[in-house]
Amino acid sequence: MEIRGLLDEALGLQHLSGRVVLLEDCVETSAAFVLHHLLKRSLSQPLHSSNVVVFIAFAQPLSHYDRILRKLGCNLAAQRDNSKFFFFDMLMDCPDEDNGKGGDGGLVSLYGKILKTMSALPQVNKNCVTVMIDDVSLMEVAARGSTNLVLDFLHYCHTLVSEFGCSLVMLNHEDIYSGMVSPTLILQMKYLADILIKAEPLATGLASDVHGQLTVVNRSIVDGERSRNKPCNFHFKVKENSVEYFYPGSRT
């Protein structure tokens, strides 16, 4: 029905199963819309009706995502009632306050909750889970700057994901680390990722017609299809109910 956008094309036709997707953005251009797109895609694909999303939100409250996703045509509240959408609000109940134990920023208990949620799922859903993290830099703040804690968490998630054949989508702000000498966290995240999506502003600045550009590097080996190692680059314009993708200069 829907015309497939350049982003979907670059990501590959099939479900993201077993993939780790890293979204990178900067202050000027937010990549949150890609996250919303992937969330909608996971929840409303008719072929994959057994899809489940575990969403870990450090950046925004549920009402924010709910409103956006409703405009995209996906009702999060209904999906949650059907146990297809699990939301962990890490913004409101700051993990470092309600339990001051060990200074792990609540990441250990968060992982415990994710594990519990996933193991409680019926067998049909088990290998169609997408874990989404918005965003990792705030998780780092929750862990009081302990890169190791965050990396441990991500590695555990990665293990979980590869064990069940699920996918992991994480957002991080690349410009935070750009000035560091050895930005371990972002480097390790990039290493983990099969698909890298980077949102940047245009070199000429922001315009009302072009909100920025996306670079998609798909490192996953696609079975039977042509290899997609070539990075795709295209411009985008974010709208309330959709995002327009187009090649540079293809817009009149």
Add this chain to the structure above:
Amino acid sequence: MAGAKARASSFSRNVLGASSPQIPGLKHGPNGTMFISSGIPDLDKILGGGFSLGSLVMVMEDAEAPHHMLLLRNFMSQGLVHNQPLLYASPAKDPRQFLGTLPSPAVPKDDKSSHRDPDQDKGLRIAWQYKKYFGENQQNFDSQNGKHEFCNNFDLRKPLERQFLTGKCIDCASIQDSPNLVTLHDRCATFLSQFPRSDSNISCVGRIAIQSFCAPQCGYSNMEWDMHSFLRSLKGMLRSSNAVAVVTFPPTLLSPSSSIRWQHMADTLLSVKAIPDEDKELATLLTGYQDMVGLLNVQKVAQINTQVPVILEATTFSIKLQKRRYLVLECLNQAPIDGSSGSSYGTSGSCSGSSKTGSLDF
């Protein structure tokens, strides 16, 4: 958890619409947000209505000039004029003294005329292409009723009258004394607990102003992660309450990565910069250079409940004092661009515009 709430909020939009206009200083924004005024009419217009309730506004200070104080003062005064409780934290020994420097709203009649005059002046001075924008502005001002204005024009030379300062819930905190951020966090938490966000009605709105958050006299410089998590939890608390916090900070004192981290945390990000007195290059580049006090850069506009970024026509504005009394912000664009006619011309124009402002970026 919060899903039921979110659901109810969108269904009860009509109730909201019927009840809230009675509260002064509140305005409906898009996507179910509410605006309060920044205290500077021009800034409200630039931001599309004002500061959204529940948002964290961060102002990047200029290391050499106290221009951020202009924004803070107007923000605080506007809240007091609208009877909104205020929490003010600053690194000064006695923050309460700062209240004496708050500007007073201009007398309504005077206010109106003072608004008309500059507009007409500009109409004469400025190229005809801009006329349509002034037409819009005029309407905006007329539609406001004089009594409960959303945004007052503040007279910077007149101190705020005593009646606004006494008998109000003004909470002042000095962040110099406390050894860590727990005290400030607790004060913010207790302050914000007065304004829980309920779906049906907004009874009261709070404002938090934190000045020079990471200033050296606070002694937090070695507690970077504490500051990060303070801001993070402040943002979390704001989201669930009817309040706006304006936090100013000198980015030069932070490590670059921390500064960017804060910029990411901010919903609305502004920065101010002073204009050097004798900058010949700038003076030839910009018209009206003599009247300028500084530059304001709008780096990010809050995107609450939406994924669509707000793209402004211009991001750098000059801060001017009109008649040495009123704070006005003016666009720096020099080239006469008419965005509506001729798309190719328009786009090339905006490109050149942005590159020009880029040279003034900080």
